[in-house]
Structure formats: structure tokens, C-alpha cells
Amino acid sequence: MPPRLFRRGPVVIFIFGTSAFGGAAYRFFKPSESLHPHDFTPYTLIDKQRVSSTSAIFTLRHSHNIATSSSLREVWKRSIWSLQIKQPQLQIARAYTPLPPEPHINAEDGEDDQVEDIRLLIRQEQGGEMSTYLHRLPEMSTIELRGPHVECEIPEDVTDVVFLAGGTGIAPAMQVAQVLGRRSGSRMSLLWANRRREECVGGVGDVVSSTTNGAQSRRGWRNLFGLIGQSAVPPPSPTSQSPPPLSNIPTKEKGLIVQELEALQAKAQTSSKANLQVQYFVDEENTFIQPSDVATRLQTSNSTDPSSHRKLIFVSGPEGFIDYWAGKKVWSGGREVQGPLGGALSRMDIAGWKVVKL
Numbered sequence: 603m604p605p606r607l608f609r610r611g612p613v614v615i616f617i618f619g620t621s622a623f624g625g626a627a628y629r630f631f632k633p634s635e636s637l638h639p640h641d642f643t644p645y646t647l648i649d650k651q652r653v654s655s656t657s658a659i660f661t662l663r664h665s666h667n668i669a670t671s672s673s674l675r676e677v678w679k680r681s682i683w684s685l686q687i688k689q690p691q692l693q694i695a696r697a698y699t700p701l702p703p704e705p706h707i708n709a710e711d712g713e714d715d716q717v718e719d720i721r722l723l724i725r726q727e728q729g730g731e732m733s734t735y736l737h738r739l740p741e742m743s744t745i746e747l748r749g750p751h752v753e754c755e756i757p758e759d760v761t762d763v764v765f766l767a768g769g770t771g772i773a774p775a776m777q778v779a780q781v782l783g784r785r786s787g788s789r790m791s792l793l794w795a796n797r798r799r800e801e802c803v804g805g806v807g808d809v810v811s812s813t814t815n816g817a818q819s820r821r822g823w824r825n826l827f828g829l830i831g832q833s834a835v836p837p838p839s840p841t842s843q844s845p846p847p848l849s850n851i852p853t854k855e856k857g858l859i860v861q862e863l864e865a866l867q868a869k870a871q872t873s874s875k876a877n878l879q880v881q882y883f884v885d886e887e888n889t890f891i892q893p894s895d896v897a898t899r900l901q902t903s904n905s906t907d908p909s910s911h912r913k914l915i916f917v918s919g920p921e922g923f924i925d926y927w928a929g930k931k932v933w934s935g936g937r938e939v940q941g942p943l944g945g946a947l948s949r950m951d952i953a954g955w956k957v958v959k960l
């Protein structure tokens with residue numbers, strides 16, 4: 603059994619139908635929507651932008667230019683969602699989490715006839731079947747998608763979120779930021795941890811971490827995250843150079859995801875007076891999320907009603923990261939469910955907050 607990198611759902615294996623009925627059924631039910639939850643739809647890989655030595659943003663466009671459906675627009679407004687990609691030779695599918703439309707495009711509010719691209723942040727895992735296949739695909743290749751699959755709905759009355767993200771766990775965090783950015787007066791604190799600075803070049807953050815260097819912090823979830831990280835493709839030419847200075851970095855020298863986070867912050871602020879704070883933690887710089895960092899963000903929540911579920915803590919990322927902060931998810935009735943709260947959050951005072959493991 604290969605180790606699972608994410609605990610957000612089972613690896614899906616599907617069987618191709620080869621019967622005449624299968625072909626007829628496909629023709630009969632051929633989806634006219636931009637994305638279909640059960641049938642795969644062809645998209646074209648129109649762009650691949652490198653974020654780091656191991657990750658890239660893939661931009662996919664509907665191969666027949668079908669406009670984004672109104673139902674998908676609704677999903678964007680209130681959900682964390684994923685889709686599946688099919689690997690045609692191996693007959694496997696894997697889940698990926700679309701990034702919000704580029705901040706200068708109001709795609710989720712778009713016109714009914716608007717064709718919108720789907721963007722995915724995909725990390726190449728060493729020996730990973732799907733991620734290696736995708737990273738090797740040239741532009742203009744066809745990639746088949748199905749979805750949306752809603753991982754979690756964010757109820758209308760949720761206005762306070764603390765989001766702990768590890769690695770590509772940033773994708774659902776950006777979806778939540780996009781949802782809350784529509785809600786006047788909402789507040790979101792995002793703590794994003796990476797093993798390497800290359801994933802978040804120029805990410806300075808809005809708040810100074812309570813603890814950074816030191817042996818104690820090294821014993822945090824660094825090793826847990828490191829275990830996962832060992833399976834990632836190593837950088838092509840590792841160096842012992844110091845990371846870039848973290849202040850006054852021009853936009854063009856900032857990483858793509860950092861730029862998008864800053865754009866999400868600006869957009870939320872101007873459109874609905876929502877507040878998004880981002881803090882970056884980098885393993886190789888000995889900065890690690892500490893419980894005190896989380897506690898500080900919980901205290902700055904503006905909601906005073908402890909009985910409501912208006913305040914959510916999300917934990918998203920590699921398995922070790924989720925285990926460390928919130929405990930393991932468990933299997934029940936053939937599906938993965940939240941399981942009891944464990945980990946560091948279970949030892950903190952989080953009264954009034956509900957924890958969601960992604």
C-alpha cells in the first residue's frame with residue numbers, strides 16, 4: 603500500500619466500460635455542462651506555470667468552450683470542492699482542488715455564457731503516478747476531469763476562520779478566502795507552512811510569529827512534514843545559500859501563490875471590507891507554526907457568541923500535518939470521516955470554534 607499524502611478522500615480506481623452499452627450510454631448522457639460529477643469531460647492544458655522545483659499551476663480550458671454552469675458558480679460561492687483527473691493509461695483518478703479564478707477575474711460572478719478556466723496547483727511526488735504523468739504532459743494536451751465534489755460547505759453564518767495549511771493544502775485555503783471575501787466583516791487568519799522557501803518566495807506575512815528559531819520549535823511538526831516531504835522530487839540543484847531577504851520584495855520577485863494571496867487580501871478588503879491575514883512558515887528557515895500562533899489568531903476573532911458555529915478552524919495538508927494538529931481522520935461505513943479531535947488543537951482552549959480536517 604503506498605503511503606497516502608492527503609487524508610481528504612480515498613484514492614479512486616475506476617474501470618472503463620468497453621461494452622456497446624457503455625459507448626451508447628456515454629453518447630446518450632454526454633454532458634453539456636462545463637463539468638460533470640460522474641462523467642469525465644475533456645479539457646485542454648493551455649498553460650503550465652512553474653511555482654517551484656516541484657509544483658506548478660496548471661490552467662485547463664474546456665475543450666469545447668462550454669460556459670461554466672450556474673451550478674458550478676454556486677459551488678464556488680460556498681464550498682470547498684475538488685475534482686478528479688483521469689490517467690488514461692493506468693486507469694486511475696486522483697483528486698485536486700481548483701484555485702479560485704485569478705483575482706482580477708470575477709469568474710464566479712461571471713456571465714452565463716462565460717467560459718472559465720480551471721487552475722490547479724499540483725505538486726509532483728517522487729514516484730507518484732498521476733502527478734508525474736501530469737507534470738510531463740506538454741501544453742495543449744487533453745486532460746479529463748470530473749466534478750465538482752464538495753468536500754465541505756461553509757454555512758452562510760460563518761464569518762471567522764483560522765486556517766492551518768501545509769504545502770498544497772493552500773489550495774482549499776484559497777477557496778475559503780475567496781468565499782469569505784464575499785462576506786462583509788468576515789475575518790480569516792491563514793497560517794501557511796512549507797518545507798522550502800521556494801514555494802512562497804517573498805511571502806512576508808502580516809503578523810510576527812510568536813516563536814521561530816530554536817530546538818523546541820524544531821520538534822514541532824517539522825519532522826512529520828519532513829517525512830512527507832522526502833517523497834517529493836528534490837530541487838534540481840540544492841544550494842546552501844541563505845533564503846532571499848523577506849522585506850521590500852518587488853511583486854515580480856514574489857512567488858505566484860504569494861502574489862495571488864496578496865491579491866485575494868486586497869480584493870476582500872475593497873469589495874466587502876473582509877479581512878484576510880496571512881502568515882508564512884518555512885521549515886528550512888526554522889519557522890514553524892506554534893500553538894501560541896494559533897491561540898493569538900483565535901483571540902483576534904471578532905465573534906463573541908460561543909454557542910454558534912460561526913467560527914471554524916480548518917486543517918489541510920499532508921497526513922502528518924493533520925494528525926499533528928487535529929488527530930487522524932477515521933474510516934466509517936466505507937468512507938473517511940472527521941473522527942475525534944486530537945493533536946495539538948485538542949490541548950488548546952478552542953471553545954466556540956469547530957475544527958474541520960480536510
Ligand SMILES: Cc1cc2nc3c(=O)[nH]c(=O)nc-3n(C[C@H](O)[C@H](O)[C@H](O)COP(=O)(O)OP(=O)(O)OC[C@H]3O[C@@H](n4cnc5c(N)ncnc54)[C@H](O)[C@@H]3O)c2cc1C
Pocket residue numbers: 603604605606607608609610611612684696697698699700722723724725726727728729730731732733734753770773833834
Ligand atoms: C480531496 C483531495 C484534494 C487534493 N488536492 C490536491 C491539490 O490541489 N494539489 C495536489 O498536488 N494534490 C492534491 N491532492 C493529492 C492528490 O490527489 C494525489 O494524491 C497526489 O497528486 C499524489 O498522487 P500520485 O498519483 O502522483 O502519487 P501516488 O502514485 O499515489 O503515490 C503517492 C506517494 O506514494 C509513493 N508510493 C507509491 N507507491 C508506493 C509503494 N508501492 N511503496 C512505497 N511508496 C509508494 C510515491 O512514491 C509517492 O510519493 C488532493 C487529494 C485529495 C484527497
